[in-house]
Structures are given as structure tokens and as C-alpha cells.
Amino acid sequence: MASFMHASVSILLLSTLTSAMRGDYSPTQDICNPNDGFGIYCPTTCGVADYLQRYVPDMDRELDQMEQDLEAIANITRGAQDKVVYLKDSETQAQKQAPDTYIKKSTSMLDDILRFEKSILAQEDQIYQLQSILQANEKRITDLKQMSQQLDQMCKEPCKDTVEIQTVTGKDCQDIANKGAKVSGLYYVKPARAPEAFLVYCEIDSFGRGWTVLQRRRDGSVDFNKNWIQYKEGFGYLSPDDRTEFWLGNEKMHLLSVQSSVPYVLRIEMVDWEGNKKVKGMV
Structure with missing residues (x-):
């Protein structure tokens, strides 16, 4: 200057x-x-x-x-x-820091990509499972439709009762046998005090005696561990060939036993696993 x-x-x-x-x-x-x-x-x-x-x-x-x-x-x-x-x-500082920043960003992006890939694989697996379920349901629906068509076809025909019930009726099985019935099977009985008839299995022997079966135990297919109401009303299943288990019911037994002044005989038959049979009768 x-x-x-x-x-x-x-x-x-x-x-x-x-x-x-x-x-x-x-x-x-x-x-x-x-x-x-x-x-x-x-x-x-x-x-x-x-x-x-x-x-x-x-x-x-x-x-x-x-x-x-x-x-x-x-x-x-x-x-x-x-x-x-x-x-x-x-x-200079940016150049020094740039590699670390890019590495961190790249690592973060790779982590995101891996996470997205896992999510996609999980979703694809879920889609595959849903498709399998859908196919199974479609097959089931097809089977149900076929079954429905078969049932519709069956219902177009008159229904036939496959259970054979004898036509003879009476107060009890002895009354039915007295009326000429000689075949054991299912019969309707109506005791004197009964409001309506009910089904029983009558065992008619060669001497013309009619036995009303109160209980049948065979293979343990029916649970007899019941309450009082079930024993009162009865449970199990009656069959014309006498192959099922049942309890006739306390109320029905009472109606059968009090309708006559003539005493009834109670017969108990027991068979073990080897086929040995024991019979006990009492008035």
C-alpha cells in the first residue's frame, strides 16, 4: 500500500x-x-x-x-x-467418513433385503399351505355333493324299515307267546298301567314260555355307568337278532311286574369267556 x-x-x-x-x-x-x-x-x-x-x-x-x-x-x-x-x-472429512457411511448403508440395505426375502419365503409357504387346504376342502366339498346326490336319490324312494318288528302285541312277552308267537324278536307290549306301548325283546323258548329281556350285556359296547334318570328311562339299543346291549328301564320293569296278581319269575343267565353258562331263576 x-x-x-x-x-x-x-x-x-x-x-x-x-x-x-x-x-x-x-x-x-x-x-x-x-x-x-x-x-x-x-x-x-x-x-x-x-x-x-x-x-x-x-x-x-x-x-x-x-x-x-x-x-x-x-x-x-x-x-x-x-x-x-x-x-x-x-x-477431506467426508472422504474419510464416506466409506464407513456407505458400508453401513449397504449393510442396512442387505439386512432389509434378507428380511424381505425371509418374509416372502414365509408368505409363499403359507400360501402353499392355504392352497393345500383349499384343494382338500374342494375335494371334501365334491365328496359331500356326491353323497348329497346319493341321499337325494335314496329319499326319492319309499323308506323301508330294516328293523323287523313282530305284529303280535300283548301285556308282556308271556301274553304274546300265549297268543301263538313262536319266534324270538322285537314286540310291542302295553302293560295294564302303561300310558302307551313300548318295544321289548321277547325270548320265546321251545316250551312256549315268553321271557321279557330286561338287560343284555355282551361286549361292553354300551357304558352302564349311568345316573338314576338314565336307569329309570332305560338306555342302549334293542335289535331283532339280540346282538346289542341295553337296559330296559326301571319304570318299564315296574309297569310289567305290578300288572298281575300272578308272580313273575326272574331268570338270570350268565356266560363266561370260555362259553360256560349258568342260569338262576327266582320268583
Whole structure:
């Protein structure tokens, strides 16, 4: 800055001296000049001093302004340099951190991809299972439709009772035998105090005696561990070939046993696993 100021002053002074050498400078009003011809061809000390007194203040102001402008430019330059340094440091730091960041992002993306693949495989397996269930249900529906068609066809024909029930009825099985029945099987009986007839199995022997079977145990197919109401009403199944287990019922036994003054005979038949048979009768 100082050398610049000296260069400016030298240029101005040289121009002034040049003008004075050409005779452009007029010192007639200068108090240092004793006569009109003083300093015409060569500027005197007084002329130079007067010039400096008149123009140096403007030069100082311009130089101050120039110094301020240069200071501003220097500040801007320093700011730009600081910015460049910051950017370089940021770039260097980013370059250092970039691999780790990319590795972390890549690892995270791979984890997401693996998780999505597992989810897709699980969903595909679930879809496969659902398809298997759907196919099984479709087959079952087809079978049910065929069964329904068969049942519809069967229902179009008159229903036939496959259980053979004898036509003879009476107060009990002995009454039925007295009426000429000779075949053991299912019969309807209606004791004197019974509100309606009910089904029993009558065993008719060769002597013409009719036995009303109260209980039949064969293979344990029926659970006899029942409550009082079930024993009262009866349970199990009656069959015309006498192959099923049952208990006739306490109420029906009572109706059979109290309808006549003639005592009934209770006969108990027991057979073991080897086929040995025991019979016990009591009045």
C-alpha cells in the first residue's frame, strides 16, 4: 500500500512539473513570486509548495478511500480463503467418513433385503399351505355333493324299515307267546298301567314260555355307568337278532311286574369267556 501511494504521488508531481516546464503554470498571484517573470520556465520552491498545499488533502482522502477499499478486498479475500479451507477440510472429512457411511448403508440395505426375502419365503409357504387346504376342502366339498346326490336319490324312494318288528302285541312277552308267537324278536307290549306301548325283546323258548329281556350285556359296547334318570328311562339299543346291549328301564320293569296278581319269575343267565353258562331263576 505504501509503495502504491508513493507511485501515485510521483506521477502527479511529474505531471505538474511537466506542465510547469511547458509554461502552463502561472505564479502571478503567488506571494512567493517577487515579479511576473519569476518561475516562468522552472517552478520554484514556492510554486511547488503551493501546489502541494492545494492538492495533497484530496490526495489523502483518495488514498484513505483506496486503503479502505483494499482493506475490504483483503477481508473478502481472507473470508474466501477461510471458506476454501473449510470446504477442503469438509471434503477431506467426508472422504474419510464416506466409506464407513456407505458400508453401513449397504449393510442396512442387505439386512432389509434378507428380511424381505425371509418374509416372502414365509408368505409363499403359507400360501402353499392355504392352497393345500383349499384343494382338500374342494375335494371334501365334491365328496359331500356326491353323497348329497346319493341321499337325494335314496329319499326319492319309499323308506323301508330294516328293523323287523313282530305284529303280535300283548301285556308282556308271556301274553304274546300265549297268543301263538313262536319266534324270538322285537314286540310291542302295553302293560295294564302303561300310558302307551313300548318295544321289548321277547325270548320265546321251545316250551312256549315268553321271557321279557330286561338287560343284555355282551361286549361292553354300551357304558352302564349311568345316573338314576338314565336307569329309570332305560338306555342302549334293542335289535331283532339280540346282538346289542341295553337296559330296559326301571319304570318299564315296574309297569310289567305290578300288572298281575300272578308272580313273575326272574331268570338270570350268565356266560363266561370260555362259553360256560349258568342260569338262576327266582320268583
